[in-house]
Amino acid sequence: MYHVFSVDDHIIEPADVWSSRVPAKYREAAPHVVEADGREWWVYEGTRQVTMGLNAVAGKPREEWGMEPARFADMIPGCYDPTQRAKDLRADGIFASVNFPTLPGFGGRKFVTFEDKDLALACVQAWNDFILDEWCAAAPELFVPMTIAPLWDVELAAKEVERTLAKGAKALCFVEDPSQLGMPGWHTEAWDPLLAVCQEADLPICMHVGSAGSSTLLGDQIPIVEIASSFSQTARYSLNLMCSPAPRTFPDIKFVWSEGGIGWLPAALERADAQWEKHGYWSHLEGATPSEVAKRNMWFCMIEEPWGLTTREVYGYDRILFETDYPHADTTWPRTQAICKSLFADVPRHEVDAITHSNAERLFHFPLTVPIGNGAGA
Amino acid sequence: MYHVFSVDDHIIEPADVWSSRVPAKYREAAPHVVEADGREWWVYEGTRQVTMGLNAVAGKPREEWGMEPARFADMIPGCYDPTQRAKDLRADGIFASVNFPTLPGFGGRKFVTFEDKDLALACVQAWNDFILDEWCAAAPELFVPMTIAPLWDVELAAKEVERTLAKGAKALCFVEDPSQLGMPGWHTEAWDPLLAVCQEADLPICMHVGSAGSSTLLGDQIPIVEIASSFSQTARYSLNLMCSPAPRTFPDIKFVWSEGGIGWLPAALERADAQWEKHGYWSHLEGATPSEVAKRNMWFCMIEEPWGLTTREVYGYDRILFETDYPHADTTWPRTQAICKSLFADVPRHEVDAITHSNAERLFHFPLTVPIGNGAGA
Numbered sequence: 032m033y034h035v036f037s038v039d040d041h042i043i044e045p046a047d048v049w050s051s052r053v054p055a056k057y058r059e060a061a062p063h064v065v066e067a068d069g070r071e072w073w074v075y076e077g078t079r080q081v082t083m084g085l086n087a088v089a090g091k092p093r094e095e096w097g098m099e100p101a102r103f104a105d106m107i108p109g110c111y112d113p114t115q116r117a118k119d120l121r122a123d124g125i126f127a128s129v130n131f132p133t134l135p136g137f138g139g140r141k142f143v144t145f146e147d148k149d150l151a152l153a154c155v156q157a158w159n160d161f162i163l164d165e166w167c168a169a170a171p172e173l174f175v176p177m178t179i180a181p182l183w184d185v186e187l188a189a190k191e192v193e194r195t196l197a198k199g200a201k202a203l204c205f206v207e208d209p210s211q212l213g214m215p216g217w218h219t220e221a222w223d224p225l226l227a228v229c230q231e232a233d234l235p236i237c238m239h240v241g242s243a244g245s246s247t248l249l250g251d252q253i254p255i256v257e258i259a260s261s262f263s264q265t266a267r268y269s270l271n272l273m274c275s276p277a278p279r280t281f282p283d284i285k286f287v288w289s290e291g292g293i294g295w296l297p298a299a300l301e302r303a304d305a306q307w308e309k310h311g312y313w314s315h316l317e318g319a320t321p322s323e324v325a326k327r328n329m330w331f332c333m334i335e336e337p338w339g340l341t342t343r344e345v346y347g348y349d350r351i352l353f354e355t356d357y358p359h360a361d362t363t364w365p366r367t368q369a370i371c372k373s374l375f376a377d378v379p380r381h382e383v384d385a386i387t388h389s390n391a392e393r394l395f396h397f398p399l400t401v402p403i404g405n406g407a408g409a
Numbered sequence: 410m411y412h413v414f415s416v417d418d419h420i421i422e423p424a425d426v427w428s429s430r431v432p433a434k435y436r437e438a439a440p441h442v443v444e445a446d447g448r449e450w451w452v453y454e455g456t457r458q459v460t461m462g463l464n465a466v467a468g469k470p471r472e473e474w475g476m477e478p479a480r481f482a483d484m485i486p487g488c489y490d491p492t493q494r495a496k497d498l499r500a501d502g503i504f505a506s507v508n509f510p511t512l513p514g515f516g517g518r519k520f521v522t523f524e525d526k527d528l529a530l531a532c533v534q535a536w537n538d539f540i541l542d543e544w545c546a547a548a549p550e551l552f553v554p555m556t557i558a559p560l561w562d563v564e565l566a567a568k569e570v571e572r573t574l575a576k577g578a579k580a581l582c583f584v585e586d587p588s589q590l591g592m593p594g595w596h597t598e599a600w601d602p603l604l605a606v607c608q609e610a611d612l613p614i615c616m617h618v619g620s621a622g623s624s625t626l627l628g629d630q631i632p633i634v635e636i637a638s639s640f641s642q643t644a645r646y647s648l649n650l651m652c653s654p655a656p657r658t659f660p661d662i663k664f665v666w667s668e669g670g671i672g673w674l675p676a677a678l679e680r681a682d683a684q685w686e687k688h689g690y691w692s693h694l695e696g697a698t699p700s701e702v703a704k705r706n707m708w709f710c711m712i713e714e715p716w717g718l719t720t721r722e723v724y725g726y727d728r729i730l731f732e733t734d735y736p737h738a739d740t741t742w743p744r745t746q747a748i749c750k751s752l753f754a755d756v757p758r759h760e761v762d763a764i765t766h767s768n769a770e771r772l773f774h775f776p777l778t779v780p781i782g783n784g785a786g787a
Binding site: 093094096253254255256258260262264267270271295299301302313314316321335336337 | 596631640644649652676677679680683687690694713715716739
């Protein structure tokens, strides 16, 4: 049996995440679910947004997939119920799971757009308290507590990370490139106070593909193009960070590129190092090369990438983390064991263990707890 | 000696390309060079634009590179003089060369923005006549005639391709995704009349990275990030075309992804095929898979990519074309022979011949002419 540590799953937030937590005066303005026009909607600050279709397809036959919004009643309970989720995961050999937000955006960017920034902060804190006190508390040996930050204010962000660290947070969920959201980017010193807190606490920063917004659906492209080419965004954003001052100022900082894939990485590192050498002089670039930063400060993630896996010797199997992506369309669930068996057939056992769990155990400071009878020690 | 067919070099247009060709009434509005504020400028339709820095560095030491605009006098003559260019190329073992425009944009998109579309058409035709009658005529056995099209009108574009075909054109220079320029994209039937002409004439369509504009310099990223991650754009745009109706309606059409690299390709094809299968039903996708389209309708290009070259068995060495990128910063010139020797050290000779010239000879219907004394038959 494969003991899987999934560094990338997704929560479909239950309807009361915010309404049960924000101060009474914010109850109408904070996200809450209403029924209207024959659908369920998230409503906040006078805006409404449908619940998600393709993001909650686990357990559905492919013939029923689509971009149409789903109701909670259309999803399997594991989408929004942590106890059911834990049961689903364990039954598939998944014994640790890092969970990304849905309504707040994969990196929590939604609240940056809120007009009332006190409300926005209350919403960030409500999501974090939901994760720490409710979701992870339902199965603390399985759910890895990852929290979001008030992205619009670096001092507030550092403070919120400190608050959640004290409550047991093991990772920070962030956006791939804050400059895409109109904030200072990685080539400034603006984020240094936050990065200092993360480095000091050895807190990995997880950046999910799409967290800075999507640029691939410009023009007339269709959804499959965005899905198939999503790795191109991770390539771009990770190269941006590899070439930025951030990992040079904070040499022990840890970045995780969630759902970005691995197979493109050797070509990217080859090209980046060559350009670093070529343009270094006039661009005033110094210090570690891009590939050195990648191998020191970054982790890359894989769902089901048989060819990609053959490239691991270029950057090292210790850089690869495994994802089950529950309940998205790419999820391995409920066939994770069969997929691992096929994917890792030709990979030495110590590398399989590293990729499926021990790299993540070390990175997140979260040792796997495998229930007796679940093949512990196998 | 390596006999090199370079499918990607660049012309720095001489100052009189347009002014010597457009009707007299357009002479002030068409692009022409003026000296002002201590610089040389291209001026057209009341707009002015500096000449290019990083795009004309061949022959300069790296310490002198930069984004600063160059004057013609700052460049080596091979940038803008076809006789000198041919001499430079031959001396480096390059016996065929496909050349992209500079001022019109890599895919000719500049003229889409012209207010006066009669002027715009005159400018497109002037560039094409310059290429056919002047640039290529200076060394017709070396320069492969590639022309641009009036992108704003598909009927005009088809007509201009027919006009230039009659004058000997061997390739069409196009933009990676017309929808990025506000025109219909590859998921429409809008381009069918043009694609029909190209398929009928077996005319390859070359799309240079950056031809649809750049999305990588959003936010605060620095130039090296755009340069290092440029392949991510080719990945996205080629996947878009692989998933579009175009190559399914025109199964013999030929697309070349210029300066997009090769090393990312296996990961992209693996992911695209998996998503094609996964989302095919609800997305109503049919016909050849993305990887089948890539291996049937597309060619990918390489400058100096040792690791990328090791991935060729996944898609086939018959898909790879070689580029010398004169006079850009990535050029192999004047060290093309030494670079080939190192790059191809472990590659069987028949594959080296295919990559360095014979794939391109077949694709462009342009057999190499190697002057006596230049290692012919070696």
